[in-house]
C-alpha cells in the first residue's frame with residue numbers, strides 16, 4: 001500500500017491568490033494511498049523542504065507529490081530533499097499549480113478544482129513510480145575541434161591550456177581561416193597576420209594539440225563523453241616527416257597558372273603549393289586536380305628537385321579513428337561571389353570585386369603588395385564605390401538577415417583606400433550603418449569625418465560598363481530618392497556572409513540542427529549560445545552566424561569552458577528518464593519483433609540492434625536496444641512501436657494511462 | 668501450373684528448401700494454403716484466379732519458419748508484402764525463396780530479394796475503380812455523415828481478429844490490442860473500442876499496407892476496413908509522394924527528418 005505525501009505550496013501569493021491551497025491539501029488528504037497532506041507558504045524554502053524531509057521519515061512515505069511551480073524550476077530541489085531523507089528521488093513528482101493553473105486562470109472555484117485535478121493525476125501516477133538510479137557514463141578527455149580559423153585556434157588553445165588533449169582538424173592545407181586573408185582589422189587597424197600568426201604557431205607547438213591539416217570529418221558515432229570520430233586525412237602527396245619546408249618544389253613546379261584561393265583568385269599559385277608564406281604547417285601539398293603529373297602522367301619535377309625525397313605520388317587518403325569526449329565546431333563561413341548578382345554584371349566585370357578580394361589588394365602580402373590596383377589593368381582607381389548589403393537583408397535573394405561584419409569592414413576598406421590613394425574619391429552606398437560594438441561607431445565616424453569618405457544612403461540598382469568606366473546607378477534616399485550616377489574605376493561588393501557549402505551534410509554527420517540559412521543552430525538563442533542540441537557538441541565563431549573576430553574569439557573561449565567543465569568530471573551522471581525495450585523470460589526474451597522501424601524514428605540515433613545468442617553463438621532473437629548515453633527521453637519511439645515494447649522510465653505506459661484515467665475520474 | 672509443381676518437387680527433393688507454400692483446392696469452391704513438405708504433396712498445388720489469399724502472412728509464423736528454408740508461390744501482392752517484410756527484417760534471402768507468379772500467370776524464380784524488388788517496382792499500387800469510387804464518395808460526405816458511416820460499418824465487428832491474422836503486415840507477437848498493462852485499446856466490441864481498434868490498425872499499416880485486400884476478404888462480416896488503408900495509401904501519395912515497398916530507404920511513416928514540414932499541425 002502506497003503512503004504518499006502531498007505538499008501544496010502557496011508560492012507566496014503566486015498560487016494562493018487564485019487557488020485555495022488549503023482546500024487542495026485537504027481534498028488530496030482524502031485520496032486512497034495519501035498518508036499526509038499539507039499546504040505551506042514556500043515549499044522550496046529550508047523550512048518547506050524540512051517539512052517534506054520530516055514527513056518522509058516520520059510517516060514512512062513511499063512517494064511524494066509537490067504541488068508548486070514548474071518542474072523546470074524546482075524539481076532538482078525537491079528530488080534532492082527526498083534523497084536526503086532516504087527516499088529515492090524519482091519517487092518525487094511535481095504538479096505544476098503555478099504556470100499551469102494559478103498564473104493562467106482567475107480566482108475561483110474552477111481554478112481550485114483544476115488544481116485538485118492536477119494533484120490527483122500525480123498522486124495516481126506516483127503509485128506506479130519505481131526507484132530509478134542515475135546513469136553514469138565515462139568521459140574521454142580529448143576534444144575534437146573542427147575548423148582552424150581564429151575560432152578553432154582560440155578554442156584549441158584554451159582547451160589545451162586547461163591540460164586536456166585537443167585534436168584540431170582543418171580542411172585546407174593551412175590553419176588561419178579568413179582572418180589570415182585580412183589586411184588590417186577594424187576597429188583598431190592592426191595588421192591581421194601580425195596578431196594571428198603567433199597563435200597559429202602556438203597551436204603547432206602546443207604539446208596538447210595534435211593538428212591535422214588537409215583533413216575532414218568522415219563520420220561520427222557515439223555520444224557525449226564517448227564520441228568516435230573517423231577523420232579523413234586527404235593525401236598531400238608528401239611525406240611530412242621528410243619535408244623540411246625548403247620550398248624548392250614550389251619554385252620549380254611548371255603548373256603556375258592556378259588561381260590562388262588565398263588571394264581570392266587575384267594571384268596565381270603552383271600545383272604543389274603552400275597557400276601563404278606564414279602557413280602552418282609550412283609544408284606543401286600537391287593539388288592533384290591541377291598537377292601536370294596527375295593530369296598527363298608525366299612531370300614529377302618536384303620529386304626530382306626535392307632534396308630529401310619527400311614527394312609521394314602514390315600516397316592515399318588515410319582514414320583515422322579517434323575517440324573524443326567533446327567536439328567544438330568552428331568551420332566558419334563563406335562569402336557570396338559577384339556571379340550571384342545579375343544586376344551587377346554576374347561577375348563579368350573584373351573590376352567589380354568582393355570585400356575579401358579588396359582585403360587581398362590592401363594586404364602587404366597580397367598580389368599587389370598592398371597597393372590598391374584594379375584587377376583588369378593594374379591601374380590605381382581614382383574613384384571607388386563600396387556597396388553595403390550586397391545580397392544581405394534582401395529576402396528576394398533568400399538572405400533576409402544582416403551579415404553584420406560588412407558595415408564595419410566597408411568603413412575599414414574606404415579608410416584604407418583613402419590612406420593609400422591620396423586624392424582618391426570613395427563612395428559608400430548603404431542601407432543603415434550598423435556599428436554596434438566597442439569603438440565601432442567612432443571608427444565609422446573617423447572614416448566619414450577624418451578621411452572624407454562619401455556615405456550615400458541608398459541602394460544601387462545597376463552597374464554597367466561604359467568607356468572603360470563602371471557606371472553605378474543608385475538613389476539617395478536622404479534626398480528624396482534622387483538618382484545618383486557615379487563613374488567609378490572599381491566597385492567593391494560587401495557580399496553576404498553565408499554558410500559554407502556542405503554545412504548541411506556536416507550537420508547531419510554530427511547530428512546537430514541548423515537554421516534555415518544552414519548556419520548551425522545554438523541550443524538557446526540567449527542562454528545557450530555555444531551549445532548545440534546534441535550534448536557534448538559546441539559551436540564557436542562564424543559557423544553559427546556571421547561574426548567578427550572579437551565575437552568569434554569570445555565564443556571560442558566560451559565553448560572551451562564548456563568543454564573544460566565537461567572534462568572536469570570523470571563520469572557524467574544523466575537522468576534515467578530514458579527509453580528501455582522490455583525484456584522477458586526465455587523463450588520470448590522481449591515483445592519486440594525486431595522490425596527496427598524505431599531506429600529511423602529516433603531523432604538522436606539512440607536505438608541499435610541487439611542480438612541474443614544461444615550457447616553455440618547462434619542468433620536466436622534480434623531486438624531493439626536503446627543506448628542510454630544517447631537517448632534523450634523524447635518518447636518518439638514509444639509512441640511509434642506497434643508492439644508497445646518500449647517504455648520511458650518515469651513515464652511508462654502504465655503511468656501515462658493512469659494519469660489519463662485519473663483525469664477522467666476513472667481511476 | 669505444372670512447372671510450379673515440378674519446381675516444388677525439385678526443391679524439396681534436393682532439400683534446397685524445407686517447405687513450399689502455395690495454394691490447394693479447399694472446401695466448396697474455395698482455395699486454401701498448402702504447405703508442401705513431401706515431394707508427393709506437390710501434386711496438390713494449384714493456381715488460378717481464385718488464389719487471392721495473401722500467403723506472405725505465413726512466412727512470419729513461427730510454426731512455418733521453424734521448418735527451415737521456405738519457398739513461396741508469390742503473386743504480385745505477395746511479392747510486395749515480402750519486400751516490405753524484408754525491409755522490416757522479418758525475412759531474408761537465407762530463409763526465403765520466391766517463386767514469382769506474374770500477373771500473366773507465368774512462373775519466374777528469383778535468385779534473391781533484390782530481383783523480386785526490381786520486378787515489383789515495375790508496377791505501382793493502384794486502387795481499383797470500385798473502391799476508388801467509394802473513397803471519393805466518402806470524401807464528399809460531411810464530417811458528420813462520414814462519422815456515421817464508420818460507426819455503422821464498424822458496429823458489427825466482434826473483434827475476431829481474422830483481418831489481423833490474414834494480414835502479412837500484422838506479424839507482431841504482441842499487437843497493440845493485446846497489450847494489457849495498460850489496456851490502451853478496449854477489448855469489448857463496443858462503439859469506442861471498435862473505432863479505436865480500426866483506427867489504430869489503419870495507422871499501423873500506413874506506409875506498410877500493400878493493398879492486397881486480404882483483411883477485407885477474411886472478414887466474416889465483409890466490413891470494408893480496407894477502405895481505411897486505401898485512404899491512407901491515397902494520403903501517402905498526396906503528402907509523401909506515394910508508397911512502394913522497398914528493401915532500403917526511408918520508411919514512410921517512421922523516419923525522423925529535421926526538415927519535416929509538419930504542416931498538418933494547425
Ligand SMILES: Cc1cc2nc3c(=O)[nH]c(=O)nc-3n(C[C@H](O)[C@H](O)[C@H](O)COP(=O)(O)OP(=O)(O)OC[C@H]3O[C@@H](n4cnc5c(N)ncnc54)[C@H](O)[C@@H]3O)c2cc1C
Pocket residue numbers: 146147148149150151152169170171172174175176177178179182184185186187215216217330331332333334335355356359405409412500506540541542543547548549550552
Ligand atoms: C571581407 C571581410 C573583412 C573582414 N574584416 C574583419 C575585421 O576587420 N575585423 C573583424 O573582427 N572581423 C573581420 N571579418 C570577419 C572575420 O573574417 C571572421 O570573424 C572570422 O574569420 C571568423 O572566424 P572563424 O574561425 O569562425 O571562421 P573562418 O575564418 O571562416 O575559419 C573557418 C575554418 O574552418 C575550416 N573549415 C571549414 N569547413 C571545414 C570542415 N568541414 N572541416 C574542417 N575544416 C573546415 C576553414 O577552412 C577555415 O580555416 C571580415 C570578414 C570579411 C569577409
Ligand code: SF4
Pocket residue numbers: 581591592593594595596597598599623624640641642643644645646
Ligand atoms: S521496439 Fe518496437 S518498433 Fe522497435 S524493433 Fe521492436 S517492435 Fe519494432
Ligand code: SF4
Pocket residue numbers: 578579601602603604605606607626630631632633634635636637638648
Ligand atoms: S525516447 Fe526518443 S531519444 Fe530515446 S530512444 Fe526513443 S526516440 Fe530515441
Ligand code: SF4
Pocket residue numbers: 823824825826827828829830831885886887888889890892
Ligand atoms: S475480421 Fe472483421 S469482424 Fe473480425 S476483427 Fe476484423 S473487422 Fe472485425
Ligand code: SF4
Pocket residue numbers: 721833834835836837872875876877878879880881882883893896
Ligand atoms: S490490404 Fe489488408 S491485409 Fe493487405 S496489407 Fe493491407 S491491411 Fe494487410
